[in-house]
Amino acid sequence: MRIARAVNNLIEAFERLPGIGPKSAARLTYYLLNVPQGELDKFADTLKLLKANTKICSECFNVAETNPCDICSDKNRDRGVVCVVEHPLDVLAIERGGGFAGVYHVLGGVIDPLHNIGPDEIRISQLIKRLDDQGVKEVILALNPNMEGEATCLFLKRLIPKEIKMTRLAHGLPVGADIEYADDMTLSRAMEGRREY
């Protein structure tokens, strides 16, 4: 049996997205066959306009509707505290958590020699420039706790002037987790970082 070309094209388009395999792609496509044409058209237009209607903030490099973005132009935010993240999605996650009232700096990646990403491929020089220009007092490193994240943190530690305070997000047990199932590394970090109760 030949799959109809229009169906196959959409399956292939979905398959190119991260985390969507051939079976999920087929399921999504056949689901959309039962959706009204108007909704399909709306979905298609949203896709086309995604990049046209978004800007990259020239200060923090986050994805936003305006430049500078609403975080960078918010007068209630403390511009003396910069939280360094890998991707715009990390900004979203930290904002969702609440509890942070500073500004961000999106690196756009981490140092990863295996994939040919060196310090010049990510926005490290822009970060250093911001620190100089804006009188930053604290840099919070919110990079993923893996090999590449650690390497990037070490690299930044050498570059960032000593007078600026550098902190990292705490490692430990996630809220709601079971000690029984926690991995050794997490448990030893949680023990190391224990706080007075």
Added chain:
Amino acid sequence: MRIARAVNNLIEAFERLPGIGPKSAARLTYYLLNVPQGELDKFADTLKLLKANTKICSECFNVAETNPCDICSDKNRDRGVVCVVEHPLDVLAIERGGGFAGVYHVLGGVIDPLHNIGPDEIRISQLIKRLDDQGVKEVILALNPNMEGEATCLFLKRLIPKEIKMTRLAHGLPVGADIEYADDMTLSRAMEGRREY
């Protein structure tokens, strides 16, 4: 932080798809922000054309490029054997497996009183008409082995003339499975359906 409207619209569009939650939707959207505009446009056009360039076969009700579909119009296929399935995706799965050279009938659902789907909401009358018109010798019921599938099978059993052979797909252990982890129902069905070796 306000998420850019263009980004939010696409996240919402993805969230409406089955099996995609808020986090996956955000991940897909932010991934697409890094994709060239040309590819986004192609994706959008594929979506718009999905329904315009596909037809529903008027014989088997499968999704196809032509009407009748290439299975129904294939002279090498045995039109005396009809495999009844719930959705077009099931046709795809059975064709992928190979080993079936008859034709299909896509019901478009199963009887499911809890969701207000009765026998008239799915293509049962069309199936009965086909059996009369085309001299069908065997009906293979390839419906999912759950409550609704069983109910639909029982309903069809009462409607389909006794002279037509009715069969169901075999229940048993999936290939590659571990007997240790098989559920009781599957094991008892596998025992029931055992065959001479």
